[in-house]
Amino acid sequence: MPDAPWFRALADDRAGDVKYAWEPARFPQAYHLARAAAFFPERADRYSLALRRQIEGFQASSRPGFGIHWASGQEIGLRLLAWVFSLDVLLSRSSAGSGADRLVGSALLSGARHIEEHLDYARIAVYNNHLLSEALALFGIGAVLPEAPESVRWRGLGRRILDEQASRQFYDDGGYIQQSHNYHRVALQDYLWACVFARAMGDAPSKVWLSALERSLDFLVAHQNPVDGRLPNYGSNDGALPSVLSTCDFSDMRPTLQAISVLTRGERIYEPGPWDETTAWLLGIRSLDAPVRRPLRKSVSFASTGYHVLRGHDESSFAAFRCGTLRDRFSQIDMLHLDVWWRGHNVLVDPGSYQYNAAPRWHEHFMQTGAHNTVSVDGKDQMVHHRQFKVLYWTKAALLEFDDRGDSAVCAGEHYGYRRFPGACVHRRDVIFLKDDTWIVVDRVTGSGEHTVRLHWLGGDFESTPPGAENGMDLRTPAGLFTIRSFDADGSPLVGRVVRGDNVGPEGWLSRYYGEKIAVPSFAAERSGAVPLTMVSVLSGVPVDVSVKGTRWGVSVNRNTYEFDLSDPVAGDLLSPV
Numbered sequence: 001m002p003d004a005p006w007f008r009a010l011a012d013d014r015a016g017d018v019k020y021a022w023e024p025a026r027f028p029q030a031y032h033l034a035r036a037a038a039f040f041p042e043r044a045d046r047y048s049l050a051l052r053r054q055i056e057g058f059q060a061s062s063r064p065g066f067g068i069h070w071a072s073g074q075e076i077g078l079r080l081l082a083w084v085f086s087l088d089v090l091l092s093r094s095s096a097g098s099g100a101d102r103l104v105g106s107a108l109l110s111g112a113r114h115i116e117e118h119l120d121y122a123r124i125a126v127y128n129n130h131l132l133s134e135a136l137a138l139f140g141i142g143a144v145l146p147e148a149p150e151s152v153r154w155r156g157l158g159r160r161i162l163d164e165q166a167s168r169q170f171y172d173d174g175g176y177i178q179q180s181h182n183y184h185r186v187a188l189q190d191y192l193w194a195c196v197f198a199r200a201m202g203d204a205p206s207k208v209w210l211s212a213l214e215r216s217l218d219f220l221v222a223h224q225n226p227v228d229g230r231l232p233n234y235g236s237n238d239g240a241l242p243s244v245l246s247t248c249d250f251s252d253m254r255p256t257l258q259a260i261s262v263l264t265r266g267e268r269i270y271e272p273g274p275w276d277e278t279t280a281w282l283l284g285i286r287s288l289d290a291p292v293r294r295p296l297r298k299s300v301s302f303a304s305t306g307y308h309v310l311r312g313h314d315e316s317s318f319a320a321f322r323c324g325t326l327r328d329r330f331s332q333i334d335m336l337h338l339d340v341w342w343r344g345h346n347v348l349v350d351p352g353s354y355q356y357n358a359a360p361r362w363h364e365h366f367m368q369t370g371a372h373n374t375v376s377v378d379g380k381d382q383m384v385h386h387r388q389f390k391v392l393y394w395t396k397a398a399l400l401e402f403d404d405r406g407d408s409a410v411c412a413g414e415h416y417g418y419r420r421f422p423g424a425c426v427h428r429r430d431v432i433f434l435k436d437d438t439w440i441v442v443d444r445v446t447g448s449g450e451h452t453v454r455l456h457w458l459g460g461d462f463e464s465t466p467p468g469a470e471n472g473m474d475l476r477t478p479a480g481l482f483t484i485r486s487f488d489a490d491g492s493p494l495v496g497r498v499v500r501g502d503n504v505g506p507e508g509w510l511s512r513y514y515g516e517k518i519a520v521p522s523f524a525a526e527r528s529g530a531v532p533l534t535m536v537s538v539l540s541g542v543p544v545d546v547s548v549k550g551t552r553w554g555v556s557v558n559r560n561t562y563e564f565d566l567s568d569p570v571a572g573d574l575l576s577p578v
Contacts, residue, residue, distance in 0.1 A: 254270050
């Protein structure tokens with residue numbers, strides 16, 4: 001509805017998913033064309049003419065204050081940021097871009113005025129990356145239009161918000177308020193650009209900005225796969241990458257993290273590669289002379305946010321464990337989810353988000369507990385999905401133990417999301433990592449009465465073969481066979497089923513990119529009866545032998561045998577070898 005006022009433009013829910021319109025309206029092609037012209041200057045006029053015409057066409061069809069492209073201040077700000085970049089890098093340097101400065105300048109004024117007038121919505125209702133992007137827009141536009149009557153006010157307002165939110169939205173341990181790695185990167189890009197605008201004015205970035213960036217750097221690098229730069233597919237993921245400043249894949253975090261490291265510490269954390277382009281654009285080509293100091297990734301617990309990483313001697317083998325009381329707006333209903341990476345391959349995965357505005361069954365599936373690598377009780381979710389972006393009964397959780405013991409690492413936690421139901425059940429999960437190839441996971445549900453407990457493991461994008469015993473699945477990865485086996489408390493196979501996604505049911509789907517889903521193997525098994533109920537899973541990339549005598553379990557792997565007592569697997573001694 002292009003003629004509808006901005007506040008009514010999204011009222012017609014028959015229009016489909018607005019993300020498919022908003023994403024191209026952020027003008028990612030402005031970055032692509034400007035960067036391409038820098039690499040191929042002989043084509044600059046052609047690229048400049050094409051982009052100028054696109055901007056003119058957009059302006060002609062989207063009156064200020066009307067239509068969906070004015071319904072979100074963040075979308076306005078990100079679009080204008082792309083135009084400012086392209087104006088500086090391409091349009092103003094080409095005769096074919098003649099007049100673009102007036103066109104973009106007019107858009108900057110109308111956009112900043114609209115954002116300022118309606119800023120309270122982001123401040124009150126969506127105080128997350130939306131608020132940061134709108135504050136950045138005011139600060140940046142005030143910087144590039146110093147002659148505008150409102151420029152001083154815009155710079156001051158934008159900076160005050162960015163200062164306030166650097167402490168509010170970034171936790172002490174470096175985690176982010178939205179509990180989403182992708183939105184975390186969006187927020188970081190906002191602050192990187194704020195630093196660029198500040199330095200362009202001869203000013204210094206605020207210390208609280210740099211502190212938030214540096215804390216985030218440690219947090220995200222700790223979760224990173226060193227092979228390809230990816231992180232677990234945690235939290236809401238709408239595919240956002242506002243500033244496209246490298247040729248790296250969307251899921252590769254190295255471009256942003258390299259720039260942050262150079263800015264805050266004066267050193268690169270990755271060897272030279274395509275991820276360096278972002279740093280060059282934002283901080284200048286000479287910034288790439290910074291020395292390389294490769295990060296040492298190890299087991300670490302981010303207790304404030306509730307993220308914990310068990311890292312192997314081989315940094316490409318690790319597990320990320322989700323356990324912590326929610327402090328702000330939800331991410332997904334995924335407490336005690338376990339993400340497993342083996343030899344650089346994400347073998348057990350987070351399902352992702354797929355679409356925010358798809359059919360309800362799909363949106364709900366990707367959010368809910370049952371889609372994640374955790375346990376659900378009586379078919380219930382840990383929280384109540386009240387409406388599209390709102391949940392009730394935020395999950396409370398406790399970390400019980402975290403320890404790296406050299407050749408093994410352990411982590412244990414429990415959550416209380418099921419206490420509100422009859423039986424007041426509590427789910428506890430203990431994870432033992434036998435470096436570098438094997439994970440033992442013990443799930444226990446306590447409480448009172450009889451219940452049905454469902455254990456779920458979602459595999460990565462690999463061929464799978466269900467084993468004959470039907471107590472798990474095999475994943476055929478480029479690094480070899482990775483097996484998932486699940487058992488009852490007495491060591492008997494836990495019979496379940498392996499499915500791969502089809503369009504009949506929502507199980508067995510993985511979404512790494514917004515609006516795209518691929519079929520992957522999914523194993524689920526249920527047990528019903530009086531609690532306590534216990535399940536044990538052995539996840540391994542090498543052959544494993546399991547023996548059980550009463551509550552005493554032995555796991556033989558790589559010529560060593562590790563023993564633990566099922567009544568208290570983490571607190572009990574791990575013996576290697578026996």
